[in-house]
Amino acid sequence: MAENIRLGTVAGFRLGVHWSVLVILWLFTWSLASTLSDTAPGHSAPTYWIAGAVGATVLLASLLAHELTHAVVARRAGVPVSDVTLWLFGGVTRLGGEAQTAGTEFRIAVSGPVTSLALAGVFAAVAVVFRQLGVANIAVGVAWWLSGINVLLGLFNLLPGAPLDGGRVLSAYLWRRHGDKVRGQLGATRGGRIVGYALIALGLFEFMTASILSGVWTVFIGWFLLSAAQSEEHRIVTRQSLSGIRVVDAMTARPHTAPGSISVEDFIQSYVLGDRHSAYPVQGPGGAIVGLITLTQLRQVAPGERSTTLVRDAAMPIDQVVTAAPHETLTALLERLAPSRGSRALVMDRGQLVGIVTASDISRLIDVHTLEVPKGADRVL
Numbered sequence: 001m002a003e004n005i006r007l008g009t010v011a012g013f014r015l016g017v018h019w020s021v022l023v024i025l026w027l028f029t030w031s032l033a034s035t036l037s038d039t040a041p042g043h044s045a046p047t048y049w050i051a052g053a054v055g056a057t058v059l060l061a062s063l064l065a066h067e068l069t070h071a072v073v074a075r076r077a078g079v080p081v082s083d084v085t086l087w088l089f090g091g092v093t094r095l096g097g098e099a100q101t102a103g104t105e106f107r108i109a110v111s112g113p114v115t116s117l118a119l120a121g122v123f124a125a126v127a128v129v130f131r132q133l134g135v136a137n138i139a140v141g142v143a144w145w146l147s148g149i150n151v152l153l154g155l156f157n158l159l160p161g162a163p164l165d166g167g168r169v170l171s172a173y174l175w176r177r178h179g180d181k182v183r184g185q186l187g188a189t190r191g192g193r194i195v196g197y198a199l200i201a202l203g204l205f206e207f208m209t210a211s212i213l214s215g216v217w218t219v220f221i222g223w224f225l226l227s228a229a230q231s232e233e234h235r236i237v238t239r240q241s242l243s244g245i246r247v248v249d250a251m252t253a254r255p256h257t258a259p260g261s262i263s264v265e266d267f268i269q270s271y272v273l274g275d276r277h278s279a280y281p282v283q284g285p286g287g288a289i290v291g292l293i294t295l296t297q298l299r300q301v302a303p304g305e306r307s308t309t310l311v312r313d314a315a316m317p318i319d320q321v322v323t324a325a326p327h328e329t330l331t332a333l334l335e336r337l338a339p340s341r342g343s344r345a346l347v348m349d350r351g352q353l354v355g356i357v358t359a360s361d362i363s364r365l366i367d368v369h370t371l372e373v374p375k376g377a378d379r380v381l
């Protein structure tokens with residue numbers, strides 16, 4: 001959704017509108033105007049068009065209310081909200097993070113459809129009151145139409161497939177039931193694929209038997225849901241695969257080592273200059289690894305003392321260096337790596353140095369695995 005028009009902020013949320021909103025505005029105006037000319041006869045053609053446009057605009061405001069409820073509930077639960085956008089298929093509330101508990105996920109998801117269903121009740125009540133007061137039948141018709149569309153919106157969004165709200169509800173349910181968030185998310189994307197295929201089949205049936213336009217529209221929505229569910233599944237699986245990566249896959253094998261018995265000055269001249277590495281395991285007498293020296297530690301040796309200080313004295317002693325086993329998971333190592341300890345780990349296998357893992361190795365790996373991954377999950381409609 002690149003062609004977003006920024007509308008400013010509502011309740012502290014950035015609000016954007018995609019140009020495709022004009023398509024739904026026009027479709028709903030046209031659809032309501034033609035419905036009204038059948039159900040509320042006796043008005044001129046322009047009157048139907050005006051009533052249609054008014055109804056479509058109020059409907060857009062209902063969609064916005066649905067999205068803003070998601071956004072408010074998320075913000076209250078401590079999940080940051082990036083922005084709220086209205087577009088062809090309704091609205092998207094983009095979250096800047098994920099819910100921390102199944103209960104939070106459930107509340108954020110269910111709040112939107114609850115708002116739509118509540119609005120349906122309000123519009124139905126308005127229609128009844130209008131009729132009692134003897135207001136023109138066309139206004140009563142608009143109120144009933146708004147009520148009906150909000151019921152549809154609420155129920156449609158509760159279909160149990162991600163990225164629909166009902167998919168998030170399903171995800172929260174599975175998460176709570178199995179105690180596994182990822183399992184819940186994958187179950188919801190599978191639901192999304194099933195809902196997508198079912199809508200495509202329904203649309204094709206409509207296309208052949210009833211209305212061509214509404215059939216095409218249903219197929220289009222089904223296709224959209226299907227591809228959104230597939231890309232969400234891909235995102236989850238990619239993140240999972242990163243958590244399954246082992247230290248051996250991320251490390252630089254056979255790192256250049258530094259002899260501990262030469263001076264810092266000699267080491268800089270004959271090893272560091274012209275080399276691209278920023279950390280070196282230090283070898284003691286007999287070849288055992290006794291420490292780790294980084295460019296930062298080399299810089300801390302005053303220039304006047306470089307020729308008299310030995311590399312092993314400037315290095316971080318091995319008992320302070322983070323070490324890892326090659327087949328340990330990267331996520332387990334990440335929890336031990338702290339910037340205060342050099343953000344590097346030596347990979348040891350049965351007492352032998354086999355590699356080094358640096359912060360740049362890890363961030364490159366994360367970049368590669370998240371190349372096509374949008375941040376956070378979109379919540380659609």
Ligand SMILES: [Zn+2]
Pocket residue numbers: 066067070112113157165379380381
């Ligand atoms: Zn929603």
